[in-house]
Amino acid sequence: MKQKRAGRIFEILDPLYTYEKTALKYETAFQLLVATILSAQCTDKRVNEVTDYLFKKYKSPHDFLLAPISELEVDIRPTGFFRNKARSIKGCCQGLVDLYGGEVPPNMDDLLKLPGVGRKTANVVLGAVFDVPGIVVDTHVRRLAFRLGLSESDDPDRIEKDLEGLLPKERWRRFSDILIYHGREVCKARKPAHARCAVFKLCPSRDI
Structure with missing residues (x-):
């Protein structure tokens, strides 16, 4: 039935x-990963407005890690829940560097090992970037x-x-x-x- x-x-x-594949604007798997974290409780339009300047300032996981969390919070404030999201992005970037050499892994199990990444975020990235059904x-x-x-x-x-x-x-x-x-x-x-x-x-x- x-x-x-x-x-x-x-x-x-x-x-x-x-x-x-997604209304979020991105050029790399890493950018989509960050954008999807920012999209929680926020419109895609607002996220795209923020990432338009965010990805010019931060080009890699290392760039996010080097920035003071207070500065990152200011940069992503318009997306809401900016303190939690800043912590998630920082944790995710640290995981990418420590576990995968800064690269986004193309499978669910490895993505879920990253702090701040749940199944929803992982499925968005896997589907849009790697064509993995989900x-x-x-x-x-x-x-x-x-x-x-x-x-x-x-x-x-x-x-x-x-x-x-x-x-x-x-x-x-x-x-x-x-x-x-x-x-x-x-x-x-x-x-x-x-x-x-x-x-x-x-x-x-x-x-x-």
Whole structure:
């Protein structure tokens, strides 16, 4: 039942949203890693505004490590939660230098060894840079997975596994993109736009 519903949702929504690996601007795997850390509880637009000057100032993990954390906090302040994010970036950069010679590893296990990097961040980098299939569970995917009856869990790792079990691997990345776009534009947290929802009839939560 869930597999059939997930397949129909994919088929209906896929043509409606332009494909892009990520809206975050980057030139290297390292830049995307930092940008994704900054994107927590922040819009991609705001992150791109910050990284436009941030990546001119800091060009490598070593550059971030050399900067006083207070200076980095000022640089990333517009993204919100800047103290936590500064610590995460510093920790991540230290891990990159200590474990991988400053290079971003192309697999989940190694990425998760980096401080400040969880499965969501790792899946973004792996999918966009290394073409590794994965489900990115952000706040929109989390909300829509529940509303659409695709997962009963509130745990991002469990949601990721639930969604992976509903679609073939080659659709994982695109499916999470679709849910993110649909969550931003139609199935919003407070006022879902039922009249504009292409999968309204398939939604178990359509009466909310």
